[in-house]
Amino acid sequence: AAQIEMLAWGDVGFYLVTPGGGLGAAAVQAAGTPEQKAKFLARFMGEKPTLGAMCMTEAGAGSDTSSIRTRAVLDEKTNEWILNGEKIFVTAGDKAFNEYEKLGKGFLVVWASIDPAAGRAGMRSFVVEGGTPGVKVTKLEEKLGIRASDTAAISLVDARVPFDHILGSPTVEKTTTGFKGAMATFDATRPLVAASGLGVARAALEFLKEKLAENGVEIRYGLPRQKLTNIEREVIDCEIMLKSAWLMVLKAVWMADNKQPNALESSMSKVKAGDVGTKITQKAVEILGPLGYSREFLLEKWFRDAKITDIYEGTGQINRLVVARQILGYSGAELR
Template identity: 45%
Template sequence: MINLEIPQKLGQVQQMAQQLASTVFRPISRKYDAIEHGDTPQELKPVAQMMAAMPRGEGKKGAGDDGAIRNGSNMTGILAVEAMCWGDVGLMLSIPGSGLGNAAIMAVGSPEQKAQYGKLYCAMAITEPGAGSDSAAVSTTAQLDGDEWVLNGEKIYCTAGQRCDAIVVWATLDKSLGKAAIKSFIVPRDTPGLTLVRVEDKMGLRISDTAALAFNDCRIPRDHLLGSEEVGDTEEARKKAFGGVMQTFDNTRPQVAAMALGVARAALEITRELHEKEGVKADFSKLPYNSSARELALYRMEADLEAARLMTLKAAWMADNGQPNSKEASMCKAKAGRMGNDVTLQCVALCGELGYSEQTLLEKLARDSKIIDIFEGTQQIQQLIVARHLLGLSSRELK
């Protein structure tokens, strides 16, 4: 059973992340929201060094023969990400060494790959002009030529694609085999044949760079493949291939949910403070039918935030204890993504002109929240994944 008390060791991590958010991120949040396509903020470079020295959980694959409950790297990441995103999501995503590709390498990489690339700043390139939410439809190709893989194709919406040290690229070995032939490859950022096409202008997360990339006869060593080279058209082969690279999302989707938790908590705290100045305080001492409409709205948002938080903690706890959590990872990402967007927009509305203007951070939090409900799999895709698990149907049977 999940223990809802945060262990002292992880509580220290949470406190450090919260202090970082309040003393570093919040003061520069507006400054970097107005700067797009700039270099990595100088303020984040010492942060990267500090985070490398932060204590981490055990990251055990299972609870062990002793039955002990583990709180490892996944739970640690949830607590830290939520606290930092209370400060600023875009700045959190811009910390060197915190890319989505790092999670992929640590999830399915070999010991040698983890040692070489695990501590670098690694992005992830999945989405293509013709392959968005359907990750299995990628058309970027990888062909083996001697001891090298040759990549050709185009990727879009790659977070940190401009500033990263390396990119984990999804490509197919044989388009006719569908999911069974999809693999992921580590491509160093300075590899010949890899071109930065453009950096996108965005509504939110403006300081976090989002890039379009092109691969033209891009050659990488054979050992830069993550996982096995095996390709086959059997169900078992598909699980080993596509299922292997999809394991990354079981760890990262709860962290994306944690981003929404941080953004929503920040918006709700600002809204409560503004309302308390006007004599409206949601103290939970009144029954709903004795509360004002504004108090009731605050109660409901608090409940929605808490529900998403508990679902996210459970998904992370399951990962740390070696329990399959694909359903729970998608559930918490869907719930938190929708909650974050709903709460921030409601907070803007409840605070009127103060919410809509730049006098507070509410309008920025609302802009930042939208992408959290989209990237790492849209709301609709998460619900589809959950439906497959609940109904016991495969992706072929339920599309």
């Protein structure tokens, strides 16, 4: 988490295209068998830089991952899965799937239903190797922020993958194991997304303090709040928000590292970081006025980059529902 925070302090878009397993490897780690982990993850320790990506979001199934329409049908004659569907907003999808001279062969983890009537119980994830026939990157998004990172739309038309590329047990059973695998992926990665958002916020806050100091404004710590100027209070409030959000990230990551259930803490850290990142970067732009709004400095970029933390890997609203369910014990239907 600390490493990701520091990389995002430099450039969160650049961090997102840093070679590594990304969400694809996280999905394999969460839902794969020991044999699958050994098979699919070894490439990320090779000599060539390689990327992995996860394809879950669809035009009609954003935060409601149980409503995905991509289908996987088993061809019993060839013992292959045939995948059909459309995925959008795939982070690093282009570089993970298409061939580039200086990149190793990556893969996509595609979430699909093997039994639409079963709802969540029918959800499974499949490793789709880069260059698989029938799979195509159809669009690269033009975005508000994180522009260094490609965000792809991906089409699957009769794409065939080997039978053992279904993550988890190859036995198809009507249980919620597949959906739980998706959620376990997010429990592991949401605190890391939160850390990246806080890296952006820290960069903006440090820039703000630097510019204030250049203009003779020093923050007088230790004084009663009523004796501080409005700018001093606002800067200190930003520092408090940043530190509290970072402590929440550390707790969620520590729990994941120690194999403790962290669905609550993971979503709490994501909600807090998304909120804090947006508020701090916006406040920095607001205080510095023309300097913050000008493209001469990076502050306006950090402002644009920060918002994504509140959107991808579960929006702030969805994560608040997760927190409510965890604390109150309500079902998703009861909170609608």
